[in-house]
Amino acid sequence: AQRVTQPEKLLSVFKGAPVELKCNYSYSGSPELFWYVQYSRQRLQLLLRHISRESIKGFTADLNKGETSFHLKKPFAQEEDSAMYYCALRRYGGSQGNLIFGKGTKLSVKP
Amino acid sequence: NAGVMQNPRHLVRRRGQEARLRCSPMKGHSHVYWYRQLPEEGLKFMVYLQKENIIDESGMPKERFSAEFPKEGPSILRIQQVVRGDSAAYFCASSPPGSGGSYNEQFFGPGTRLTVL
Numbered sequence: 001a002q003r004v005t006q007p008e009k010l011l012s013v014f015k016g017a018p019v020e021l022k023c024n025y026s027y028s029g030s031p032e033l034f035w036y037v038q039y040s041r042q043r044l045q046l047l048l049r050h051i052s053r054e055s056i057k058g059f060t061a062d063l064n065k066g067e068t069s070f071h072l073k074k075p076f077a078q079e080e081d082s083a084m085y086y087c088a089l090r091r092y093g094g095s096q097g098n099l100i101f102g103k104g105t106k107l108s109v110k111p
Numbered sequence: 112n113a114g115v116m117q118n119p120r121h122l123v124r125r126r127g128q129e130a131r132l133r134c135s136p137m138k139g140h141s142h143v144y145w146y147r148q149l150p151e152e153g154l155k156f157m158v159y160l161q162k163e164n165i166i167d168e169s170g171m172p173k174e175r176f177s178a179e180f181p182k183e184g185p186s187i188l189r190i191q192q193v194v195r196g197d198s199a200a201y202f203c204a205s206s207p208p209g210s211g212g213s214y215n216e217q218f219f220g221p222g223t224r225l226t227v228l
Binding site for chain 1: 114146151169218219220221
Protein backbone atom coordinates (compact mmCIF):
# COMPACT_ATOMS: atom_id res chain seq x y z
CA ALA A 1 0.00 0.00 0.00
CA GLN A 2 1.15 3.53 -0.69
CA ARG A 3 1.86 5.41 2.47
CA VAL A 4 3.69 8.50 3.68
CA THR A 5 4.92 8.60 7.25
CA GLN A 6 6.00 11.67 9.15
CA PRO A 7 7.06 10.33 12.54
CA GLU A 8 7.18 13.65 14.37
CA LYS A 9 3.97 15.47 15.14
CA LEU A 10 5.85 18.44 16.58
CA LEU A 11 9.42 19.60 16.16
CA SER A 12 10.72 22.47 18.22
CA VAL A 13 14.11 24.10 17.58
CA PHE A 14 15.83 27.35 18.39
CA LYS A 15 16.50 30.01 15.80
CA GLY A 16 19.77 29.32 14.00
CA ALA A 17 19.74 25.61 14.77
CA PRO A 18 19.64 23.00 12.01
CA VAL A 19 16.29 21.40 11.32
CA GLU A 20 15.34 18.11 9.73
CA LEU A 21 11.76 17.05 9.17
CA LYS A 22 11.54 13.35 8.50
CA CYS A 23 9.48 11.71 5.79
CA ASN A 24 9.43 8.05 4.86
CA TYR A 25 7.32 6.54 2.15
CA SER A 26 6.08 3.17 1.07
CA TYR A 27 5.62 2.66 -2.64
CA SER A 28 6.81 -0.06 -4.96
CA GLY A 29 7.13 1.95 -8.14
CA SER A 30 8.73 5.27 -9.04
CA PRO A 31 7.29 8.01 -6.88
CA GLU A 32 7.33 11.74 -7.06
CA LEU A 33 7.86 13.34 -3.69
CA PHE A 34 6.82 16.79 -2.53
CA TRP A 35 6.93 18.99 0.53
CA TYR A 36 3.98 21.29 1.19
CA VAL A 37 3.88 24.00 3.84
CA GLN A 38 1.05 25.79 5.58
CA TYR A 39 1.91 28.97 7.46
CA SER A 40 -0.44 30.27 10.11
CA ARG A 41 -3.71 31.49 8.57
CA GLN A 42 -2.45 30.80 5.07
CA ARG A 43 -3.20 28.18 2.47
CA LEU A 44 -1.34 25.01 1.84
CA GLN A 45 1.35 25.67 -0.75
CA LEU A 46 4.01 23.71 -2.52
CA LEU A 47 7.45 24.18 -1.02
CA LEU A 48 9.55 21.90 -3.20
CA ARG A 49 9.54 18.72 -5.24
CA HIS A 50 12.28 16.17 -5.59
CA ILE A 51 12.38 16.36 -9.37
CA SER A 52 13.39 20.01 -9.42
CA ARG A 53 16.25 19.44 -6.96
CA GLU A 54 16.23 23.07 -5.92
CA SER A 55 16.55 24.91 -2.64
CA ILE A 56 13.56 26.97 -1.58
CA LYS A 57 13.79 29.38 1.36
CA GLY A 58 16.97 27.55 2.36
CA PHE A 59 15.24 24.18 2.48
CA THR A 60 16.45 21.13 0.58
CA ALA A 61 15.25 17.57 0.37
CA ASP A 62 16.93 14.59 -1.22
CA LEU A 63 15.12 11.49 -2.32
CA ASN A 64 16.83 8.41 -0.93
CA LYS A 65 15.30 5.42 -2.68
CA GLY A 66 17.36 2.94 -0.65
CA GLU A 67 15.96 4.24 2.62
CA THR A 68 12.65 5.33 1.03
CA SER A 69 13.04 8.73 2.64
CA PHE A 70 12.63 12.34 1.61
CA HIS A 71 13.71 14.34 4.63
CA LEU A 72 13.45 18.12 4.58
CA LYS A 73 16.47 19.99 5.86
CA LYS A 74 17.57 23.51 6.60
CA PRO A 75 20.95 24.35 8.15
CA PHE A 76 19.81 27.43 10.08
CA ALA A 77 16.16 27.69 11.08
CA GLN A 78 14.39 31.06 11.15
CA GLU A 79 11.35 32.06 13.17
CA GLU A 80 9.37 32.57 9.96
CA ASP A 81 9.85 28.88 9.18
CA SER A 82 7.35 28.01 11.90
CA ALA A 83 4.51 26.22 10.10
CA MET A 84 2.91 22.85 9.37
CA TYR A 85 4.88 20.80 6.89
CA TYR A 86 3.39 17.95 4.89
CA CYS A 87 5.25 15.40 2.85
CA ALA A 88 3.33 14.02 -0.15
CA LEU A 89 3.78 11.30 -2.77
CA ARG A 90 2.43 10.82 -6.25
CA ARG A 91 2.84 7.90 -8.56
CA TYR A 92 5.10 9.02 -11.35
CA GLY A 93 3.02 9.35 -14.47
CA GLY A 94 -0.13 8.49 -12.54
CA SER A 95 -3.29 10.44 -11.97
CA GLN A 96 -2.35 14.02 -11.33
CA GLY A 97 -4.82 14.19 -8.51
CA ASN A 98 -3.69 11.27 -6.50
CA LEU A 99 -1.42 12.90 -3.95
CA ILE A 100 -0.89 10.92 -0.75
CA PHE A 101 -0.09 13.11 2.24
CA GLY A 102 1.58 12.38 5.53
CA LYS A 103 -0.04 13.58 8.75
CA GLY A 104 2.21 16.59 8.94
CA THR A 105 4.85 17.94 11.30
CA LYS A 106 4.41 21.20 13.12
CA LEU A 107 7.70 23.07 13.18
CA SER A 108 8.13 25.64 15.91
CA VAL A 109 11.22 27.85 15.76
CA LYS A 110 11.85 29.65 19.02
CA PRO A 111 13.77 32.93 19.28
CA ASN B 112 -5.86 36.29 -9.69
CA ALA B 113 -7.75 35.71 -6.46
CA GLY B 114 -6.63 32.13 -6.07
CA VAL B 115 -8.82 29.13 -5.40
CA MET B 116 -12.02 30.17 -3.65
CA GLN B 117 -14.06 27.96 -1.38
CA ASN B 118 -17.34 28.68 0.28
CA PRO B 119 -18.62 28.56 2.79
CA ARG B 120 -15.56 28.65 5.01
CA HIS B 121 -17.52 27.14 7.88
CA LEU B 122 -20.61 24.99 7.60
CA VAL B 123 -22.69 23.53 10.39
CA ARG B 124 -25.19 20.80 9.69
CA ARG B 125 -27.33 18.49 11.76
CA ARG B 126 -27.21 14.76 11.23
CA GLY B 127 -29.26 13.76 8.21
CA GLN B 128 -29.01 17.11 6.42
CA GLU B 129 -27.20 17.76 3.18
CA ALA B 130 -23.93 19.67 2.86
CA ARG B 131 -22.88 21.46 -0.31
CA LEU B 132 -19.32 22.72 -0.60
CA ARG B 133 -18.28 24.96 -3.46
CA CYS B 134 -14.94 25.47 -5.11
CA SER B 135 -14.03 28.03 -7.77
CA PRO B 136 -10.68 27.20 -9.37
CA MET B 137 -8.06 29.73 -10.33
CA LYS B 138 -8.53 31.46 -13.63
CA GLY B 139 -7.28 29.27 -16.46
CA HIS B 140 -7.36 26.09 -14.39
CA SER B 141 -9.54 23.31 -15.68
CA HIS B 142 -8.62 20.61 -13.14
CA VAL B 143 -10.13 20.43 -9.67
CA TYR B 144 -9.28 18.12 -6.79
CA TRP B 145 -11.02 17.56 -3.47
CA TYR B 146 -9.29 16.40 -0.31
CA ARG B 147 -10.58 15.71 3.17
CA GLN B 148 -8.66 16.25 6.38
CA LEU B 149 -9.94 14.58 9.50
CA PRO B 150 -8.68 15.84 12.89
CA GLU B 151 -5.06 14.87 13.51
CA GLU B 152 -4.78 13.37 10.03
CA GLY B 153 -3.17 14.35 6.73
CA LEU B 154 -5.14 15.36 3.66
CA LYS B 155 -6.74 12.43 1.91
CA PHE B 156 -7.52 12.54 -1.79
CA MET B 157 -11.18 12.17 -2.66
CA VAL B 158 -11.81 13.02 -6.29
CA TYR B 159 -10.26 14.62 -9.36
CA LEU B 160 -12.44 16.35 -11.93
CA GLN B 161 -12.14 18.20 -15.17
CA LYS B 162 -14.96 20.21 -16.67
CA GLU B 163 -17.99 17.91 -16.94
CA ASN B 164 -15.86 14.82 -16.25
CA ILE B 165 -14.86 12.81 -13.23
CA ILE B 166 -11.32 11.60 -13.88
CA ASP B 167 -10.52 9.76 -10.66
CA GLU B 168 -12.94 9.15 -7.79
CA SER B 169 -10.95 6.40 -6.11
CA GLY B 170 -10.95 8.26 -2.79
CA MET B 171 -14.65 8.99 -2.62
CA PRO B 172 -16.80 7.09 -0.13
CA LYS B 173 -19.16 4.80 -2.00
CA GLU B 174 -22.32 6.29 -0.57
CA ARG B 175 -23.68 9.76 0.17
CA PHE B 176 -20.78 11.63 -1.46
CA SER B 177 -20.82 13.05 -4.97
CA ALA B 178 -18.90 15.70 -6.88
CA GLU B 179 -19.38 17.63 -10.05
CA PHE B 180 -17.62 20.29 -12.06
CA PRO B 181 -20.09 21.70 -14.56
CA LYS B 182 -19.25 23.56 -17.72
CA GLU B 183 -20.21 26.80 -16.01
CA GLY B 184 -19.87 27.58 -12.34
CA PRO B 185 -17.96 26.15 -9.42
CA SER B 186 -17.22 22.57 -8.56
CA ILE B 187 -19.58 21.16 -5.94
CA LEU B 188 -18.89 18.49 -3.36
CA ARG B 189 -22.18 17.19 -2.05
CA ILE B 190 -22.65 15.11 1.06
CA GLN B 191 -26.09 13.70 1.64
CA GLN B 192 -27.47 12.66 5.01
CA VAL B 193 -24.40 13.82 6.90
CA VAL B 194 -23.16 11.94 9.94
CA ARG B 195 -20.85 13.08 12.73
CA GLY B 196 -17.94 11.27 11.11
CA ASP B 197 -18.18 13.63 8.13
CA SER B 198 -16.96 16.49 10.32
CA ALA B 199 -13.67 17.52 8.76
CA ALA B 200 -11.91 20.17 6.74
CA TYR B 201 -12.51 19.81 3.02
CA PHE B 202 -9.91 21.30 0.73
CA CYS B 203 -10.17 22.01 -2.94
CA ALA B 204 -7.19 22.45 -5.23
CA SER B 205 -6.91 23.39 -8.88
CA SER B 206 -4.25 23.08 -11.55
CA PRO B 207 -3.86 24.02 -15.19
CA PRO B 208 -4.19 21.39 -17.91
CA GLY B 209 -1.35 18.91 -17.75
CA SER B 210 0.53 16.96 -20.38
CA GLY B 211 1.75 13.40 -20.53
CA GLY B 212 1.20 12.62 -16.88
CA SER B 213 3.65 15.26 -15.72
CA TYR B 214 2.78 17.04 -12.54
CA ASN B 215 1.22 20.49 -12.59
CA GLU B 216 1.28 22.22 -9.25
CA GLN B 217 -1.96 22.10 -7.37
CA PHE B 218 -3.02 25.38 -5.78
CA PHE B 219 -5.11 24.95 -2.67
CA GLY B 220 -8.09 26.84 -1.40
CA PRO B 221 -8.56 27.87 2.25
CA GLY B 222 -10.82 24.91 2.98
CA THR B 223 -14.34 24.48 4.31
CA ARG B 224 -14.71 23.28 7.89
CA LEU B 225 -17.79 21.11 8.16
CA THR B 226 -19.22 20.44 11.60
CA VAL B 227 -21.99 17.91 11.98
CA LEU B 228 -24.01 18.23 15.17
